[in-house]
Amino acid sequence: MVYIAAHNIISPLGWTSEENFQQVVSDKSGIKLCSNRNISDSDFQASLIDEGVLKQKLAEHSGLENYTKLEQLSILSIKSIIKSVDVKSKRTGFIFSTTKGNIDQLHKHTNPSDVLLASCAQKIADYFGFTSKAQVVSNACISGLAAFIVAKRYIDAGLYENVVILGADVLSKFIVSGFQSFQSLSAEPCKPFDTNRNGLTLGEGVASLVLSRATNETSSQTIELVNGAIRNDANHISGPSRTGEGLFRAIQATLKDFKSIDAICAHGTATPFNDDMESQAIYRSGLATVPVFGLKGYFGHTLGAAGIIESIISILAMQKNIVIGTKGLLEQGVVSDINVVKENETKEITEFLKLMSGFGGCNAAIYFKKHG
Amino acid sequence: MDNIQVIKEVTIEQGKVKINGLDFFHDESLEIGPFLKCLYKKLDLKYSKYYKMDYLCKLGFLASEVLLNGENDILTDSDDVAIVLANTSSSLHTDVKYQSSISEIPSPSVFVYTLPNIVIGEISIRNKFYGEHMFFVQSTYNKTELLDYTATLFASGSCKQAIVGWLEVDMEGAYCANLMLCQKNN
Amino acid sequence: MSELKENLKKQLIEQLNLEDFEISDIADSDALFGDDGLALDSIDALEIIVLLEKEYGIKLDDPKKGKDIMTSVQTLSDFIESKR
Known part of the structure; x- marks a missing residue:
């Protein structure tokens, strides 16, 4: 049996899963009208992670200066869930789910390898010292569920005891302009399943989770x-x-x-x-x-x-x-x-x-x- | 990996197409655009959707056509064929093209190809494959790893046949493909 | 054939990668979408919106109106004429 051992969400609604959940059941949304010109030439509805809050969080953790925003958020998320996992074990896997990774770095024309998804995954894996090979799944919007499915298959096949899965994407002009060109962004915050729904709203977030094979010690409440x-x-x-x-x-x-x-x-x-x-x-x-x-x-x-x-x-x-x-x-x-x-x-x-x-x-x- | 059998393999690189290691086609034009054009002509296909594809999709589509050509036992129109693909550059070649269109008017028909799994969609549409599929991004091609993953699909009964392999087009347009047709080894 | 319509056909073939078509294959009244005619799809429709902006400086603010405008080359050219 494969069960969920630990998890974390970082989003505009909070920095832990519990914080996020409490905001959700209190009917709070991270979506608001944004006017970040680095991301879009016109105002747009989105749920963006506040740069100031990220800076504050980073101040509590040294050594993350040379990572991209996506990598910083990913590292902060994983840090909070792996206390009980031996990441350096060959029996611990790491799967990264993303659609565009560091694509926000592409316009800078610095080092093209920055935008390679496997390099990004390896950088995050190396921070923690994973010894198994980092795996990236990139299957558009189902990527997060694809990571669950791959992790379960690896555990069932006996390859790993624990798998850390990470999902991360940050918004950039690349992504926002693409959805704009598809005319799929709603002018109002999105209205799922509503009769007047008129498109989606994009959001930023990072989440990580540990999937483990159940043992005799595993709690019966899982x-x-x-x-x-x-x-x-x-x-x-x-x-x-x-x-x-x-x-x-x-x-x-x-x-x-x-x-x-x-x-x-x-x-x-x-x-x-x-x-x-x-x-x-x-x-x-x-x-x-x-x-x-x-x-x-x-x-x-x-x-x-x-x-x-x-x-x-x-x-x-x-x-x-x-x-x-x-x-x-x-x-x-x-x-x-x-x-x-x-x-x-x-x-x-x-x-x-x-x-x-x-x-x-x-x-x-x-x-x-x-x-x- | 005992339950998986590779029954056919297609390799495309540097203007050469090989089937099970034997020469099938080669063209002097090494550059990806002209080369794919020649291969499309050689295969005598009439598929208008092809012209709309980006290079990664064209490469994967043509490689799959060569792989499936003459195979009469393929379980099309079913859930029984899995597709497991991987590469290093994701959709980077098209990402660069899209990035440069942003400053003018962003192109939706370019944006849609800035995801590596679109090629799986193209192959699925062509063959009516509804089955299990996955796109991995990896630093190097590890054939065994992909076959091992596919073996878990056979083991769980998720598929009866599979198209597995590597489809790479890098930022400069350098390309290579290695696709395998696999079945469950009884 | 009017110059505008001929240009439109050329631009459609180029922008939408309709390599199976020549300008002479497209009649003014041919359906752009659906199973007959050019059999364009939803991404082509979005790309025509880009074409209108890029080549003719026309911004289609209400994409719902696009359906009537994009029936054929004739309706497209009528729309462009009406905006001039």
């Missing part, structure tokens, strides 16, 4: 990563399948014949097509009555970190038996009739499903179970 699967739409490289084909197949492969899910954390980007597609896939999977929520209204879309940030919030929601309200949702308006939750609800959550989809037609589902 969250298990039971299964996960990735499937492709085989339809279009940017537009999601209208029928939710890949996501439907990912859910089928993850749950097999099991249908007793207590809650679902959807991708819920708030683009018209994504949310319709997800509603189709959930409906087709026979999960139409299961409470569904989305977290993009709190964090924005944090890209390569999203799968990990949203999974950690979901894990805490499972432990505290809270179905989180979908911030930004006023009136549900998706093509298939599913049960998207507006306000926080108390509910016993034992079995849980997390979904993500992304460019390249990729879709991922992972399935958590609470023990004890």
